[in-house]
Amino acid sequence: MTLSLPPELLSRFAALVSPQDVLDEDAAAPRLVEPRGLFRGRGLVIQPRTVEQVAAVVRLAAETGVRIVPQGGNTGLVGGQTPDQSGAQIVLSTARLNRIREVDADENVMVVEAGVTLAAAQEAAREADRFFPLSLGSEGSCTIGGNIATNAGGVGVVAYGNTRDLVLGLEAVLPDGRIWNGLRRLRKDNTGYDLKQLFIGSEGTLGVVTAAVLKLFPAPRDLATAFVGLPSAEAALELFRLVRQRAGSALTGCELMPRIGIDFTLRHMLGARDPLDAPHPWYLLIELSSPVEGGLTGRLEDILAEAMEADLLSDAVIAASVEQTAAFWRIRMGMSEVQSREGGSIKHDVSVPLARVADFISEASSAVEAFLPGARVVAFGHLGDGNIHFNVSQPLGADKAEYLKAWAAMNEVVHAVVHAYGGSIAAEHGVGRLKRDLLPSVKSDVELDVMRTIKQALDPQGLFNPGVILD
């Protein structure tokens, strides 16, 4: 791999970490391509083990004008973690900043380094009889640093909020190489601008997060999970509202799926079974949980019975075992994966005001059908947050590469509907490189200008993740 940086300079960077923390070409290869293969780049990959090593790398970068691409688990879906083709960028991987520094169950906080995987963070909480509620499909390999950089969402947002809501403090290395220690663990602290908010969701463009203080919650003691068949997306929305009203804060999951997604699952997921006897146009996976013991299954039964009376649902089953609960969630979590087995999929990670979700799905589906007859909409996701993964599989028998050429045009069709509904075209995955050029169509000049002003102020050399979010 020939990189466009002078070998002496590469050696200076490499010398800042242990030799085994500079990846050779083979080891680096998977780090240089985004999971869907949409973005491929070149560059030296180094994996510091301490915040001081990170700072040293960044200081040298600042001194020599070398650009840095921070990378966590490399699971992002918008190319925010991938260097460009120039070979002149350095991938600063947080993979070896992987210590759980502290779990304080008494205080309900834990301090973890950026490279700790989400699953490891969840597990550390569990071991202390606590709960860290962030949960997403890639949790086995995505990292806390990446979750913070992208303000990750996932399936727990309806009850616990986005990543932003789960962070009490941060440690970061700024674009000039200084370490900012903001590892506070206070629930209230109004001592000036809340700097951590700037880093959360900035996708590595303002520096690199190296550690965080995360909120923990009481471990759930009771859990009830239902798989519900519904006649329409409107009915799903009504049912969501009913459950929220009846269950209050015990509603901790509410995931929407369409029939076509279940069809794909049955076709491609080994051992998958349809939880319900007959097919239904729409499905909700509903989870109630509570740290206070008792009675959730009965409560969920009552709510579903009430919904059945009101003709909101067609059929429902409540998980009778841990295995069945896991099977329900496997269907939901595999929705993206099974779709990939059906050929090309053009994706939209959008949100709209909750009340408009059903109308949005209907109108956007019609628009897609008019744009490309036979294209198969698979709209699923976090109903309670108004966040739909509006993914469109290729028509049966179409050529995948040919189909994917319609990506930008399809985006335009769908995003126009999102825009008309007052929604967001980047609800939880971020902007990255993939949606950067779309931002001017959804942000005012004033807002983009303030964003540029902040970027310029904190990273005047433009060293951090150039081309991500802003041009």
Next chain:
Amino acid sequence: MTLSLPPELLSRFAALVSPQDVLDEDAAAPRLVEPRGLFRGRGLVIQPRTVEQVAAVVRLAAETGVRIVPQGGNTGLVGGQTPDQSGAQIVLSTARLNRIREVDADENVMVVEAGVTLAAAQEAAREADRFFPLSLGSEGSCTIGGNIATNAGGVGVVAYGNTRDLVLGLEAVLPDGRIWNGLRRLRKDNTGYDLKQLFIGSEGTLGVVTAAVLKLFPAPRDLATAFVGLPSAEAALELFRLVRQRAGSALTGCELMPRIGIDFTLRHMLGARDPLDAPHPWYLLIELSSPVEGGLTGRLEDILAEAMEADLLSDAVIAASVEQTAAFWRIRMGMSEVQSREGGSIKHDVSVPLARVADFISEASSAVEAFLPGARVVAFGHLGDGNIHFNVSQPLGADKAEYLKAWAAMNEVVHAVVHAYGGSIAAEHGVGRLKRDLLPSVKSDVELDVMRTIKQALDPQGLFNPGVILD
């Protein structure tokens, strides 16, 4: 009132709003002094009625280099809303930006202008059978704009978070007079830097918030409130943990009060009665509430019985009527007021990690007693957030003016303990002018420098609230 700005310039500002929206000397007077009289200033007070008028005022200020002090309900306790003595600053009051633009119960959001009082916002939510959970002593006169500018806390934080957690979108006028319309109402939106976070808690130094989209919650349907006597602050902390464990998210209030505060209440609050028969060293006001109907009183009884068994509490009474509930809360909400009747009070709005609250109170009280024998510590506040109003009343018979001269030295004594406990010296009231010079003692140079960089980038002329937060 002679102001140091040229009369022609003052006229130009005045001409931007209706004549009745420029306050004359008498009307302006109460706007120019902070509630405790710690800060007094001079300046023209104007009250625009629309965001366009605000923008026009700010544009003229930017063009002529005139400094602006945004002001809401003028209830802040750190001087952040008070102009200086020069007479060269303009107070931009949001008092007449007081429309509730929309309440969308279906979507659980409302759009309110900055000058809407917190009580009016709560009431608008209530009329739509919804709940806006921000609640603080000054809610009758403080405004949503001020709540946002200071990231206000209050008694609902333990369940619903600070103001920051309740804001979905903002509209603001930037220091150059441009209007930023960020009135989004989405639960998930990762399209670049989350600019609203910068304005929340910036105390009017980065521009002026003119409107906000606020989150609403289901209206509580059941409520149980207890007044509990305890042997120690440690026991209060233990009881808080027990209630949180047993009641989960139904715990929506947990306020700590010391016996001396009850003594002051009985002495100075008309009609106040001690809810318990005998005196106790400490008290907790515990509130359970839930949007799901039923059973909270029984649950609270069970929890208190369990706590009694465990020797955590000495006595307790559960409110048997709406009137009794109100009487309990009146005692808590009047704690600051009754203290003012006991002469000078030197205040500390601090937070520490929850587990350390009791130790902090004990150590800080000893430090105060050593520093000024006879000084009477009244430590009360939001136990669940680790946020204590550590206020110190003058010794009996002391001279008030003389006592208040010890303000800075007393602060130093108490803040040293806060610092040792990893706490914050400005937990929920903000920094303002009062604590500005203390910031360098609790913030790293790096953090202060980043704050200055942001201020400089967004307000290069230093027009907005100079001297607040940063020097």
